[in-house]
Amino acid sequence: MIYILAWRGGIQPMRIILAGVAVAAFLGAGISALMVFYSDRIHGALMFMNGGISGRSWPHVWMILPYTIGGLLITLPMAEKMNILVLGDDVARGLGLNVEWVRLGMTAVAAFLAASAVSVVGLLGFVGLIVPHSVRLMIGSDYKYLFPGSALFGAAVVMYSDTFARTAFSPVEIPVGVVMAVLGAPFFLYLLRRD
Structure with missing residues (x-):
């Protein structure tokens, strides 16, 4: 849309x-x-909007695993085209890349992967903002490494944030989305000031 x-x-x-x-x-x-x-169901909506992996187990992993594998199998071969796209639209077109189709296709795959993750863990918006930029700072801008690096680092960030959310104020458990927002907002402002 x-x-x-x-x-x-x-x-x-x-x-x-x-x-x-x-x-x-x-x-x-x-x-x-x-x-x-539907104010009687507001607690479930708030938990979904703040995200979290509390109460998730292996059946949830098996539920989204086919979508994750499918998305990655589409994404990884597109790394070379994404590297060309970084050069700018005019240069990419000059090299024979159909810029709009690649951009639209990769946007659709990103939405597909995000939707599959959100269906299980809820909204964790800052993962998509923090992780790719962090990985780019660590390993560079080659999408051949950036795609798998972002997937692995994203999983690690969510896991460590969830662990912190469960233990920092024990016995009270805060939603992992709150931790991600506290980490993500300053990092996002840093990126904004840096560019």
Whole structure:
């Protein structure tokens, strides 16, 4: 939806950001309305919105494993095309890359992988913001290493954040999404100031 709204003879980052903010606000209003109409179920909604792996077990892993493997099998061969895309749209087109199809396809795969993870653990928004940038700072911008590195580092960040969320204020357990937001917001501001 964001991609379609941002499209005007091509994609520009500012239009994607504005379309993303608009869609998020619209869907956020829908979520708020549902929470008002179904206030008796608000606890489950809040737990989903803050995310967490508490109470998750192997059946949940087996449930999303086919989606994860499928997404990675599509993603890893696209690393070379993503490396070309980093050079800029004009250069990528000059090298014979169909920029819009690659961008749209990889956006769809990213949404597919994110949706499969969210269906089990809830919303952990800062994982997608913190992890790829952190991995890029550590190992560089080659997508051949960035894709698997982000997957492994993302799993590690969620696991350690969840462990901290369970033990820091024991016996009270805070949602891992809160920990991720506390870690992610300053890191995101750092990236914003750095560029």
